[in-house]
Amino acid sequence: MVKLIVAISGKRKSGKDFVAKRLAEKLRQVATVHLAGVSHSLKQEYAQIHDLNYDELLTDGPEKEQHRRDMIEWGEQKRKQDAGYFCRKAVSADPNCDICIITDCRRTTDMEFFKNYCKTLAVRIDADLEVRKSRGYIFFYGIDDAESECGLDDYKHDFVLQNNGDDAFLEKQMGEIFDICKTLLSN
Numbered sequence: 376m377v378k379l380i381v382a383i384s385g386k387r388k389s390g391k392d393f394v395a396k397r398l399a400e401k402l403r404q405v406a407t408v409h410l411a412g413v414s415h416s417l418k419q420e421y422a423q424i425h426d427l428n429y430d431e432l433l434t435d436g437p438e439k440e441q442h443r444r445d446m447i448e449w450g451e452q453k454r455k456q457d458a459g460y461f462c463r464k465a466v467s468a469d470p471n472c473d474i475c476i477i478t479d480c481r482r483t484t485d486m487e488f489f490k491n492y493c494k495t496l497a498v499r500i501d502a503d504l505e506v507r508k509s510r511g512y513i514f515f516y517g518i519d520d521a522e523s524e525c526g527l528d529d530y531k532h533d534f535v536l537q538n539n540g541d542d543a544f545l546e547k548q549m550g551e552i553f554d555i556c557k558t559l560l561s562n
């Protein structure tokens with residue numbers, strides 16, 4: 376049974392995947408860690424239905440952006456029937472790990488699901504607009520002003536991490552999260 380979930384949210388190109396991978400490496404010193412995404416099973420099912428390459432949808436390549444709008448819409452339909460559908464699949468992928476890091480929470484229902492499932496640390500990744508732009512971010516109407524990107528803007532996360540490219544500061548903040556996780560695991 377998963378003992379702790381680290382539920383990460385953040386805007387496009389804030390560095391959610393980058394931070395999640397680094398955090399996983401760090402936490403693997405003290406626990407078994409599984410990296411999962413709410414969008415993984417969504418992309419998998421969507422790819423199957425539309426005969427697309429799932430691995431390609433997982434990358435930062437053009438295919439994800441070409442299909443984003445439609446994937447969001449398809450996902451919304453699924454969530455209307457069952458708000459926890461994709462979250463459940465994400466935590467079930469490796470049910471025996473100590474820590475499950477979820478790389479892409481977007482909606483309050485995602486956070487509610489994880490907080491109800493087990494001990495959860497909600498982490499927000501923040502990066503300045505200019506920094507996100509330098510990483511390839513471009514604003515799209517209907518995506519960047521919609522729930523998929525804004526649903527957790529006002530959510531009270533347990534930890535807010537600044538990811539503007541200062542590596543020493545990033546490591547310091549990772550160290551703080553690492554300590555919090557260790558404490559949560561031992562309680």
Ligand SMILES: Nc1ncnc2c1ncn2[C@@H]1O[C@H](COP(=O)(O)OP(=O)(O)O)[C@@H](O)[C@H]1O
Nearest residue numbers: 385386387388389390391392393394510538540
């Ligand atoms: N602290 C950082 N230092 C260097 N590169 C970073 C950092 N954070 C993010 N990046 C890079 O920025 C890009 C977007 O990061 P990513 O984690 O994919 O963002 P998101 O998952 O939030 O859309 C990737 O190419 C990633 O390697």
Ligand SMILES: C[C@@](O)(CCOP(=O)(O)OP(=O)(O)O)CC(=O)O
Nearest residue numbers: 387414417443446447450479481523
């Ligand atoms: C349809 C999505 O699940 C696609 C998410 O894909 P990623 O999590 O890879 O996206 P970014 O990190 O923002 O680039 C969004 C949703 O609203 O469910």
